[in-house]
Amino acid sequence: MKLIAKKAILPLIAFGLALFVGGLVIGFTDSRVLSKIGSPISFLKIFASTVGNAYLALFQGAIYDPNLVEGHSFLTGFYPLSQTVVNAAPLMLCGLSVAIAFKAGLFNIGAQGQFIFGAIGASYVGFHYELPIFLHVVVAITAAIILSALWGGFVGLLKAKTGAHEVIVTIMLNYIAANFLLWILGTSTFLRPGRLDPLAPPVKDTARLPRLFGDNYSVNVGIFISIVVAFLFWLLLNRSTWGFKTRAVGANSSAARTAGISVQRITIGTMLIAGGLSGLAGAIHVLGFQYELTSDTAGSFGFDAITVALLGRGGPVGVVLASLLFAGLRVGGTTMQANVQVPVEIVLVIQALVVLFIAAPGLITRYIKIKNLESGQEMASKGWNG
Amino acid sequence: MSLELRAITKRFGGLVANDAIDFAVADGEIHAILGENGAGKSTLMNIVYGLLQQDSGTISVDGKELTINSPLDSLAAGIGMVHQHFMLIPVFTVAENIVLGHEKTGFFGKLDLATAREEILRISQEFNFDVNPDAIVEELPVGIQQRVEIIRALIYDAKVLILDEPTAVLTPQETDELLNNLKKLRESGRAIVFISHKLREVKAIADKITIIRRGKVVGTASPSAEQSELASMMVGREVDLKVDKEAAKLGSEVLNVQNLTIQDHTGRTLVNNISFQVKAGEVLAIAGVQGNGQSEVAEAMLGLREHVAGSVKVDGQEIIGKSVVDCLDLGIAYVPESRELDGLISSFTIAENLVLDTHMSAPYSKFGRYFPDAVKKVAQERVAEFDIRAQSVTDTASSLSGGNKQKVVLARELSRPVKLVVVSQPTRGLDVGSIEFVHERLVAERNDGKAVLLFSTELDEVYALADRIAIMFKGEIIAIVEPSISREELGLYMAGVSLHAEVSA
Numbered sequence: 052m053k054l055i056a057k058k059a060i061l062p063l064i065a066f067g068l069a070l071f072v073g074g075l076v077i078g079f080t081d082s083r084v085l086s087k088i089g090s091p092i093s094f095l096k097i098f099a100s101t102v103g104n105a106y107l108a109l110f111q112g113a114i115y116d117p118n119l120v121e122g123h124s125f126l127t128g129f130y131p132l133s134q135t136v137v138n139a140a141p142l143m144l145c146g147l148s149v150a151i152a153f154k155a156g157l158f159n160i161g162a163q164g165q166f167i168f169g170a171i172g173a174s175y176v177g178f179h180y181e182l183p184i185f186l187h188v189v190v191a192i193t194a195a196i197i198l199s200a201l202w203g204g205f206v207g208l209l210k211a212k213t214g215a216h217e218v219i220v221t222i223m224l225n226y227i228a229a230n231f232l233l234w235i236l237g238t239s240t241f242l243r244p245g246r247l248d249p250l251a252p253p254v255k256d257t258a259r260l261p262r263l264f265g266d267n268y269s270v271n272v273g274i275f276i277s278i279v280v281a282f283l284f285w286l287l288l289n290r291s292t293w294g295f296k297t298r299a300v301g302a303n304s305s306a307a308r309t310a311g312i313s314v315q316r317i318t319i320g321t322m323l324i325a326g327g328l329s330g331l332a333g334a335i336h337v338l339g340f341q342y343e344l345t346s347d348t349a350g351s352f353g354f355d356a357i358t359v360a361l362l363g364r365g366g367p368v369g370v371v372l373a374s375l376l377f378a379g380l381r382v383g384g385t386t387m388q389a390n391v392q393v394p395v396e397i398v399l400v401i402q403a404l405v406v407l408f409i410a411a412p413g414l415i416t417r418y419i420k421i422k423n424l425e426s427g428q429e430m431a432s433k434g435w436n437g
Numbered sequence: 438m439s440l441e442l443r444a445i446t447k448r449f450g451g452l453v454a455n456d457a458i459d460f461a462v463a464d465g466e467i468h469a470i471l472g473e474n475g476a477g478k479s480t481l482m483n484i485v486y487g488l489l490q491q492d493s494g495t496i497s498v499d500g501k502e503l504t505i506n507s508p509l510d511s512l513a514a515g516i517g518m519v520h521q522h523f524m525l526i527p528v529f530t531v532a533e534n535i536v537l538g539h540e541k542t543g544f545f546g547k548l549d550l551a552t553a554r555e556e557i558l559r560i561s562q563e564f565n566f567d568v569n570p571d572a573i574v575e576e577l578p579v580g581i582q583q584r585v586e587i588i589r590a591l592i593y594d595a596k597v598l599i600l601d602e603p604t605a606v607l608t609p610q611e612t613d614e615l616l617n618n619l620k621k622l623r624e625s626g627r628a629i630v631f632i633s634h635k636l637r638e639v640k641a642i643a644d645k646i647t648i649i650r651r652g653k654v655v656g657t658a659s660p661s662a663e664q665s666e667l668a669s670m671m672v673g674r675e676v677d678l679k680v681d682k683e684a685a686k687l688g689s690e691v692l693n694v695q696n697l698t699i700q701d702h703t704g705r706t707l708v709n710n711i712s713f714q715v716k717a718g719e720v721l722a723i724a725g726v727q728g729n730g731q732s733e734v735a736e737a738m739l740g741l742r743e744h745v746a747g748s749v750k751v752d753g754q755e756i757i758g759k760s761v762v763d764c765l766d767l768g769i770a771y772v773p774e775s776r777e778l779d780g781l782i783s784s785f786t787i788a789e790n791l792v793l794d795t796h797m798s799a800p801y802s803k804f805g806r807y808f809p810d811a812v813k814k815v816a817q818e819r820v821a822e823f824d825i826r827a828q829s830v831t832d833t834a835s836s837l838s839g840g841n842k843q844k845v846v847l848a849r850e851l852s853r854p855v856k857l858v859v860v861s862q863p864t865r866g867l868d869v870g871s872i873e874f875v876h877e878r879l880v881a882e883r884n885d886g887k888a889v890l891l892f893s894t895e896l897d898e899v900y901a902l903a904d905r906i907a908i909m910f911k912g913e914i915i916a917i918v919e920p921s922i923s924r925e926e927l928g929l930y931m932a933g934v935s936l937h938a939e940v941s942a
Contacts, residue, residue, distance in 0.1 A: 294807065308761065309771065
C-alpha cells in the first residue's frame with residue numbers, strides 16, 4: 052500500500068498543478084473575466100467564480116449531477132459516472148496495450164489502428180452472423196482480438212526481422228487502418244441497407260454486452276472485462292516467465308540477449324499482445340456502447356491511451372485509475388461547455404499539462420521536495436531505445 | 438603555475454565522494470593521485486575541470502582563488518584535462534578535433550585550420566610527439582590519439598595538465614612513451630596531475646604521491662615507497678598481490694577453436710582465422726591491447742555474433758550457428774566485458790539478476806509460471822556464498838558497487854553446471870578486495886577441472902591467472918606463450934612485433 056501511495060504522489064501533484072494552470076487558462080481566456088481587469092477585487096472574484104463554476108460543471112458532467120435527480124431517485128444523478136465508466140473501459144485496454152509495449156521497451160503508437168481492426172472484427176461478427184446469445188459475444192470478441200493482434204504483431208515482426216522502428220511503423224499503420232475503415236464501410240458487405248453514408252449495420256442483440264443497471268445507464272460488463280484484463284496484465288508480467296523475459300528485454304535488451312532470451316520473440320509476442328488488447332478495446336466499444344461501426348468509432352482512444360499509460364506509469368493500477376480520470380475529463384468537458392460555455396478544449400489543455408508535468412518530473416521536483424520520489428522520466432523515455 | 442585545492446568536499450546525496458581533500462601541485466612537478474576505483478579521484482578532478490561543483494572548499498591557481506563553473510573557466514585558468522575516454526570525434530582530422538569549439542573562420546565562415554596546423558606541428562616537434570595534423574583520428578593508434586588530447590590541452594596554454602587514468606588503454610610500450618613525454622612536459626615547467634590506481638606507473642613517474650581512500654586523503658608517500666606499502670594504504674589493509682595457484686592438472690580438451698573468422702556487418706574482418714584449444718583444468722589468457730578482436734572472439738563463444746566462420750567446438754559439439762540458449766545449455770559460463778551493459782539489468786533486483794538465464798527452470802518456474810519467492814530464497818544462498826554485500830536481495834542491482842555487481846554475474850554464471858568458463862575483463866574497474874575474490878574464484882574453477890578462457894588487457898591479471906597466454910593483435914593470434922615470458926617480451930607482442938619473424942629475418 053505504501054508503495055502504491057509513493058507511486059501516486061507524482062501523478063497526483065501533476066494533476067493538481069494541471070488543474071491549477073488550467074484554471075488560469077480558463078480565467079484569462081474568458082472575456083467576462085478580462086473585462087473586470089481594471090478593479091482587482093471584482094476581478095479576482097469573477098475569476099474565482101468562473102474557474103470554480105467550470106470545474107463544478109466538469110465534475111457534474113463526469114461523476115454526479117444533482118440536476119438530473121428532479122423527480123427521480125437520487126441515483127439518477129450518477130448518470131454521468133456511467134458515461135465516464137463506459138468510456139474508461141476501452142481507454143483502459145488501449146492504455147494497457149501501450150503499457151505492455153513500454154515494458155518490452157517498445158513504443159506502441161499504433162493502439163488507434165489496432166483498435167480500428169478490433170472494432171471492424173467485432174462489428175462484422177456482430178451484424179453478419181446469427182449465433183446464440185453468449186457465444187455470439189465470445190466469437191465477436193475473439194475475432195476482434197485475432198484481427199488486431201495480427202495487425203500489431205506485424206509491427207513486431209518488422210521490427211524483429213528488419214529493425215524497422217516501431218514508432219514510425221505504427222504511426223504509418225494508423226493511417227492505413229483509418230483509411231481501410233473508410234473503404235470497408237463503403238463496401239456492400241458493410242454498407243447498412245438503405246443508407247449511403249459510412250455506417251455498418253447495427254450489431255445484433257445477441258452480440259451486445261449486457262448492461263449492468265438497466266437500459267437507462269449504458270455502463271456494461273465491458274468495465275469488468277477491462278479490470279480483469281488489467282489484473283491478468285499484472286499476473287503476466289510478474290508471475291510468468293514470459294513476463295520476466297518481457298521486463299528483461301525492456302530494461303536491458305543487451306543483457307537479456309546475453310542471458311539467452313530471444314529479443315526477437317519477445318518483440319513479436321509483445322506486439323501481438325498489445326495489438327490484441329487494443330482490439331479488445333475496439334470490440335468492447337462497438338459491442339457495449341456504440342452497437343455500430345462508423346468511420347469515427349475509434350475517436351481518439353488510441354492516442355489518449357499513450358497519455359493514460361504515461362500517467363499510469365505503465366502499471367495496471369495506474370492505467371485503470373488514469374483511464375477513469377481521462378474518461379471523466381472527456382465526458383465532463385462536454386457538460387462544461389454546455390453549462391458554463393468554457394470550451395471543451397480546456398480539457399485537452401489539462402490533459403496535456405498532466406503529461407508535461409509527468410514527463411518532466413524535474414519541473415515538479417525542482418520546486419517541491421518529495422522524499423524518495425520515483426522518477427517518471429524513466430518510463431517516458433524507455434520506449435525510444437529502439 | 439601552481440594549483441592548490443583546499444578542503445574540497447563533495448556529496449552525492451548521503452555519499453561523501455570527497456571529504457575535505459587538500460591537494461597541491463607546483464610547476465615542474467608530477468603529482469600522482471593514487472586510489473582505487475570509486476575512491477573519489479575522478480570526482481575531485483571533475484571538480485577542478487568544472488564538470489562538477491564542490492559543496493565546500495576552495496580551488497586556487499597561483500594563490501588566487503577561483504570559481505570554476507564550467508570547463509571553459511578551468512581552460513581560461515590554464516587547466517587542461519586528458520580524459521580516460523578520449524573526447525575526440527573519430528572521423529575528424531587531428532587539426533579539426535583540436536580547433537573544435539574554438540573554430541576560427543574566414544571569408545563566409547570558411548574554417549581556418551592553417552594556424553591550428555602550424556601550432557600542432559610546433560608542439561609536436563617541441564615534445565617529439567610525431568603527430569600529423571591531417572591524420573584522421575580513428576585511423577591513429579590509441580597512444581597517438583592520447584597525444585592529440587594532450588596537444589589540445591597544450592595548444593590552449595594549459596599550465597596544469599590533468600591525466601585521468603591515462604594508461605588504461607595503452608600497450609606497455611605506449612605507456613612507457615607516455616611516461617617519457619610526461620617527463621618532458623615536466624621539464625617544460627608544467628604542473629602535472631597523474632591519476633591512477635596502478636602502483637608500478639605511479640612509482641615510475643611521480644615526484645609526489647597522494648593516496649585517496651573512500652573520498653579522504655589517507656596520506657602521502659614518496660615514489661621510493663614499497664609497492665606493498667602503497668597498496669595497503671590504498672586499500673586500507675594488508676594486500677597479498679599474488680594469487681595462490683597450484684600446478685595445472687590438465688584434463689581433456691574442452692574448447693577447440695579452428696580457423697575462426699569474424700566480420701562486422703559491413704564485411705570488415707575483425708578476427709582473422711584464429712585457432713586455439715583450452716583443456717579442462719587450465720586457464721588460457723587471451724592478452725592484447727583493447728580493440729584487437731578479443732571482444733568479438735568472446736562474444737562468438739556464446740553465439741552472440743553474426744558473420745562468423747570456422748569452427749568452435751565445446752566438448753566436441755559445434756556451437757557456431759547455435760542460439761545463445763543452446764550455448765548456455767552446453768555448459769558455458771559467460772562473464773561479459775561490460776557488466777553494466779551485458780551482464781546485468783540494473784533496474785532488476787539482485788534476485789532477478791541471479792536467474793536471468795535460469796528463470797525458466799525449476800524451482801523458479803513451472804508451466805510458464807514464475808515464482809518470485811523461490812527466486813528470492815535461492816538468491817539468499819548465492820548472496821551468502823559469493824559474499825555479495827547487499828541489504829536485501831530485492832534491492833536493485835544498480836544499488837551495488839562494481840565489485841558486488843561482478844559477484845552477482847559470477848554467482849549466476851558459476852552456479853550452473855558448466856564446463857567452460859569464458860570471462861572478459863573480469864576485474865575491470867573493481868577494487869582490490871573484489872579483484873582478489875574474482876581471481877580466487879576463477880582459480881577455484883580451474884582447479885575444479887573446468888576450462889577457463891580469460892580475456893584481459895591487464896598484464897597483472899594475465900600473469901596472476903594464466904597457464905598459457907595467447908596474444909591477439911589486429912584480429913590475429915600472433916603467439917601462444919608460457920606465462921614465464923617477460924613483461925617486455927609480452928609487451929612487444931601486444932604491440933604487434935612478431936619476435937620470431939624478427940629472429941628469422
